[in-house]
Amino acid sequence: xxxxxxxxxxxxxxxxxxxxxxxxxxxxxxxxxxxxxxxxxxxxxxxxxxxxxxxxxxxxxxxxxxxxxxxxxxxxxxxxxxxxxxxxxxxxxxxxxxxxxxxxxxxxxxxxxxxxxxxxxxxxxxxxxxxxxxxxxxxxxxxxxxxxxxxxxxxxxxxxxxxxxxxxxxxxxxxxxxxxxxxxxxxxxxxxxxxxxxxxxxxxxxxxxxxxxxxxxxxxxxxxxxxxxxxxxxxxxxxxxxxxxxxxxxxxxxxxxxxxxxxxxxxxxxxxxxxx
Amino acid sequence: xxxxxxxxxxxxxxxxxxxxxxxxxxxxxxxxxxxxxxxxxxxxxxxxxxxxxxxxxxxxxxxxxxxxxxxxxxxxxxxxxxxxxxxxxxxxxxxxxxxxxxxxxxxxxxxxxxxxxxxxxxxxxxxxxxxxxxxxxxxxxxxxxxxxxxxxxxxxxxxxxxxxxxxxxxxxxxxxxxxxxxxxxxxxxxxxxxxxxxxxxxxxxxxxxxxxxxxxxxxxxxxxxxxxxxxxxxxxxxxxxxxxxxxxxxxxxxxxxxxxxxxxxxxxxxxxxxxx
Numbered sequence: 001x002x003x004x005x006x007x008x009x010x011x012x013x014x015x016x017x018x019x020x021x022x023x024x025x026x027x028x029x030x031x032x033x034x035x036x037x038x039x040x041x042x043x044x045x046x047x048x049x050x051x052x053x054x055x056x057x058x059x060x061x062x063x064x065x066x067x068x069x070x071x072x073x074x075x076x077x078x079x080x081x082x083x084x085x086x087x088x089x090x091x092x093x094x095x096x097x098x099x100x101x102x103x104x105x106x107x108x109x110x111x112x113x114x115x116x117x118x119x120x121x122x123x124x125x126x127x128x129x130x131x132x133x134x135x136x137x138x139x140x141x142x143x144x145x146x147x148x149x150x151x152x153x154x155x156x157x158x159x160x161x162x163x164x165x166x167x168x169x170x171x172x173x174x175x176x177x178x179x180x181x182x183x184x185x186x187x188x189x190x191x192x193x194x195x196x197x198x199x200x201x202x203x204x205x206x207x208x209x210x211x212x213x214x215x216x217x218x219x220x221x222x223x224x225x226x227x228x229x230x231x232x233x234x235x236x237x238x239x240x241x242x243x244x245x246x247x248x249x250x251x252x253x254x255x256x257x258x259x260x261x262x263x264x265x266x267x268x269x270x271x272x273x274x275x276x
Numbered sequence: 277x278x279x280x281x282x283x284x285x286x287x288x289x290x291x292x293x294x295x296x297x298x299x300x301x302x303x304x305x306x307x308x309x310x311x312x313x314x315x316x317x318x319x320x321x322x323x324x325x326x327x328x329x330x331x332x333x334x335x336x337x338x339x340x341x342x343x344x345x346x347x348x349x350x351x352x353x354x355x356x357x358x359x360x361x362x363x364x365x366x367x368x369x370x371x372x373x374x375x376x377x378x379x380x381x382x383x384x385x386x387x388x389x390x391x392x393x394x395x396x397x398x399x400x401x402x403x404x405x406x407x408x409x410x411x412x413x414x415x416x417x418x419x420x421x422x423x424x425x426x427x428x429x430x431x432x433x434x435x436x437x438x439x440x441x442x443x444x445x446x447x448x449x450x451x452x453x454x455x456x457x458x459x460x461x462x463x464x465x466x467x468x469x470x471x472x473x474x475x476x477x478x479x480x481x482x483x484x485x486x487x488x489x490x491x492x493x494x495x496x497x498x499x500x501x502x503x504x505x506x507x508x509x510x511x512x513x514x515x516x517x518x519x520x521x522x523x524x525x526x527x528x529x530x531x532x533x534x535x536x537x538x539x540x541x542x543x544x545x546x547x548x549x550x551x552x
Contacts, residue, residue, distance in 0.1 A: 024375070058375045061382030068344055094368055094395055096421040096490075099300070099334045106337030119370055121397045121416055123423025140397055145372040147399025150448060154432040154441065165430065165441070172426060214372075 004136030004181040007114060008205045011051040011086040012231065016276045017262050018222075020052035020088065021254075022209070022238025023074065024059045029243045031250045035063065035070035040077055042242060045251035046258050052086035052234050053078055054207075075112040086234070088207070089113035092140060097125040108135050117185060117207070120169045124176060136181040136205075139173050141197055142166040144187025144210030166193065167200060174201045183207060186225070188216025188235070195224035205232050211261070212240025218261070222268040230274025237261060280412030280457040283390060284481045287327040287362040288507065292552045293538050294498075296328035296364065297530075298485070298514025299350065300335045301343075305519045307526045311339065311346035316353055318518060321527035322534050328362035329354055330483075330512055351388040362510070364483070365389035368416060373401040384411050393461055393483070396445045400452060412457040412481075415449050417473055418442040420463025420486030442469065443476060450477045459483060462501070464492025464511070471500035481508050487537070488516025494537070498544040506550025513537060 002010065012018055021042065025035045032038050043053065055074060060067040078087050089111055093103045107116040108131060115136045118127055130137055142152055152166040173182050183205035186194045198206065208225050210216035218235070225233040241261075245253035269275045278286065288294055297318065301311045308314050319329065331350060336343040354363050365387055369379045383392040384407060391412045394403055406413055418428050428442040449458050459481035462470045474482065484501050486492035494511070501509040517537075521529035545551045 026378075056371070056375055056378075058369075058371055058378035058382060061386055062378040064382075064386035065341065065344055065348065067386070068341055072341065092370055092395070092398075093334075095332070095334055096419070097423075099332055102302075102332075102334035102338040106334060106340075110337055110340035110343070119368070119395045119397050121395050121427060122368075122419050122421060123426030123428070125421055125423040127423075143372070143398050145398055145401055147373075147401040147403075150399030151397060151441070151445065152399070154434070154444070156430040156432050156441070157438070158430065162433070165427070165432070168430070169427065 001134050004115070004134055005205065007086060007134055008136070008183070008234070009231070010084045014084040015049055015051055017049055017051050018233050018235050018265055019050045019258055019261055020054050020207070020234045020236040021046055021050050021241050021258065022090070022236050023053050023055040024238045024242065025070070026059060029239070029246070031246050031248060035067065036073045039070070039074040041251040042254050043078055043081060045255040047081045047085065049255070049258055049262060052088055054088040054090050054236055056238070057089060057091040071111060079112065087112065087114050088138070089116040092117050092119045094119035094122045094126045096122065097129055100126050101129045104129060104131050120173070124172070127182070128176060130179070130181050132179065136183060138183040138185045138205070138207040139169065141170050141173070141184040142186045142190055142193040144189045144214050144216060148187065148190070167196060170197050170200050174204060177204065185209065187214070188218065188221035189214055191217050191220035191224055194221060198224055198227070202227055203232070205234065207234045207236065209236040211235055212237040218264055219268050222265055223272065226274065230269050230272060235265065277410050280391070280410055281481065283362060283410055284412070284459070284510070285507070286360045290360040291325055291327055293325055293327050294509050294511050294541055295326045295534055295537055296330050296510045296512040297322055297326050297517050297534065298366070298512050299329050299331040300514045300518065301346070302335060305515070305522070307522050307524065311343065312349045315346070315350040317527040318530050319354055319357060321531040323357045323361065325531070325534055325538060328364055328510055330364040330366050332514070333365060333367040347387060355388065363388065363390050364414070365392040368393050368395045370395035370398045370402045372398065373405055376402050377405045380405060380407050396449070400448070403458070404452060406455070406457050408455065412459060414459040414461045414481070414483040415445065417446050417449070417460040418462045418466055418469040420465045420490050420492060424463065424466070443472060446473050446476050450480060453480065461485065463490070464494065464497035465490055467493050467496035467500055470497060474500055474503070478503055479508070481510065483510045483512065485512040487511055488513040494540055495544050498541055499548065502550065506545050506548060511541065
């Protein structure tokens with residue numbers, strides 16, 4: 001079985017894309033009503049051109065048991081269609097060790113994800129019981145929202161040295177990453193923080209949300225997010241792809257939008273002499 | 277409709293108890309196999325002597341769709357049995373504003389909770405879209421686990437003044453608590469941090485986990501956690517109550533354990549001249 005870092009690499013290499021589609025079904029924006037059918041159309045239209053899908057748990061839980069059922073079917077469908085496609089469960093979980101072990105069972109076994117997002121506030125024992133067998137986590141480091149500044153940018157002092165909290169989180173995660181199964185989340189909306197994080201953690205995969213509706217800067221995200229070989233990032237776009245058309249052609253439109261983002265990323269990598 | 281703070285007050289006053297039972301079904305520890313039947317027996321045995329129940333989402337999600345179904349039935353059952361009983365969904369959620377709104381729909385509407393736990397790392401816009409209508413949140417401040425020290429105790433510097441991160445989180449939550457619908461989570465395993473938090477936030481409800489199996493200090497938790505009137509705390513115990521017996525008498529045993537904790541709390545309050 002591949003290691004987590006190998007899985008991340010293969011997912012991108014297989015399709016020559018760093019793009020991840022955030023599968024966040026919002027009934028008020030969806031052109032059809034059935035969540036699984038909506039996801040299936042998006043997946044069919046993009047599976048050969050994206051490296052990952054990232055269902056955000058909030059949108060499925062908001063639809064109750066039926067929503068959770070749609071999530072299970074969606075994950076099964078992606079597994080059928082894409083042998084190397086990474087499926088990231090975006091739940092931002094974090095709890096005491098014994099409860100976190102239950103969350104890992106939930107996210108990897110009940111819902112079938114390859115990787116999940118995790119919140120760092122509760123520290124080492126809330127992150128580390130990752131079960132192995134190729135599974136991994138992306139720890140929230142510097143998030144894409146305005147409130148990211150409230151705590152993540154605070155200057156913390158450790159042994160007389162000061163640095164922003166998010167950088168300390170990055171360094172601790174790097175220290176805990178003995179099994180190469182930890183990545184980081186850094187929003188495209190904060191390119192300078194992304195650059196700092198990549199400098200501190202040259203080899204960890206970085207999941208970069210915030211491109212598209214949230215207004216993240218794609219060229220900077222690619223330039224500063226990639227490792228020195230132009231690899232090891234996963235760039236997520238949700239609403240910009242899912243809801244690029246509100247008509248029946250939403251899947252065709254989603255594919256065009258995904259292709260456009262792929263081309264933009266390729267152009268930036270070519271400029272940097274880091275293309276495939 | 278009552279405000280959130282009023283609901284918290286009534287839940288305790290109604291039964292003269294600050295005790296919350298953490299409904300964390302663990303198939304390896306449960307004396308019967310059906311999760312809903314297990315919860316129902318625990319609820320029947322304790323509904324008249326506890327102020328709240330706190331299902332931890334991790335344990336239901338770990339059991340897949342069937343687990344989520346047991347959760348829904350459990351919450352419905354508590355609502356039928358206890359008009360004033362507070363039901364706290366322990367999910368430690370936290371996301372960007374638009375996703376957090378979906379989590380609030382999920383936790384309050386799909387699953388039916390009165391209050392939920394929330395992680396602060398993503399800041400103000402990840403907490404504030406609380407929908408009103410008597411719902412509330414408990415924000416993680418100083419958690420009960422060993423890893424709490426990794427980030428929550430870091431010294432942060434704001435306008436030249438230094439204080440531990442968890443205290444800054446407490447102060448920001450107090451500032452954001454305009455609608456009186458925010459409480460804090462502080463573990464019983466760290467009495468001094470609980471004392472500091474209560475001094476900074478004299479009027480906010482504090483949810484105190486970590487009593488029992490985690491080794492929290494109950495007398496100190498009561499002494500330092502209560503407000504000046506000896507109120508405004510919710511003391512959670514999970515495993516110590518649920519699994520006090522592994523035989524068929526587990527419900528009787530759970531009731532005895534809950535009564536014992538209630539008596540211990542009452543004795544401490546009497547010593548402090550703050551009894552009911």
